[in-house]
């Protein structure tokens with residue numbers, strides 16, 4: 001079942017001589033509960049696509065449907081609530097807040113939403129990601145891999161339906177990359193979430209259920225790697 005769809009999604013940056021067609025008529029369907037990898041050369045439009053489908057950037061034309069609802073028809077406020085409650089984000093730079101500890105970083109999306117922390121769920125995430133003995137440390141006391149695990153825990157904290165990840169392991173060595181991706185995949189499988197990840201790493205894209213290749217703003221290949229899809 002598709003959770004997210006794009007219809008004729010187009011994104012153009014700039015005008016005249018500076019015009020760049022970053023996305024050209026993208027029709028895409030993201031399967032619920034699956035891991036979709038987005039690959040393609042540098043400048044092909046991967047980040048632009050991820051930002052548009054996550055409601056972080058407006059397309060020039062076309063639609064993004066979340067459970068058949070056009071997200072760009074929502075008011076700015078409703079879209080921002082949707083992003084906060086239904087989506088989780090993981091970026092290459094971990095974007096942790098340096099002045100609060102690991103536990104506060106992880107639970108920040110919940111406190112920002114003035115919601116009560118589901119202690120059992122948060123503890124399960126912390127345990128699964130191997131952060132139990134790190135919760136009172138500050139981000140600068142952790143290694144890159146540990147910081148990214150905190151960022152993953154934070155992205156999962158609100159029990160989002162969809163996790164958007166833009167090269168989450170771009171700053172990590174290959175051993176830590178494997179570890180972090182296995183943990184992330186383990187979490188989304190455990191909690192039934194949909195994962196959409198941009199990656200340059202073949203080993204990671206091979207772990208995905210579906211691998212979408214973008215070139216010059218167009219989908220050139222959509223590979224269903226796991227049988228039965």
Ligand SMILES: Nc1ncnc2c1ncn2[C@@H]1O[C@H](COP(=O)(O)OP(=O)(O)OP(=O)(O)O)[C@@H](O)[C@H]1O
Nearest residue numbers: 013014020022040041042043044045046047048049
């Ligand atoms: N804010 C912007 N203004 C103008 N052009 C932009 C902007 N953002 C991206 N572009 C252009 O749009 C095209 C697609 O960029 P995008 O960042 O989506 O590619 P990408 O596949 O994610 O690249 P990379 O793998 O290097 O991160 C590129 O030609 C880029 O230069």
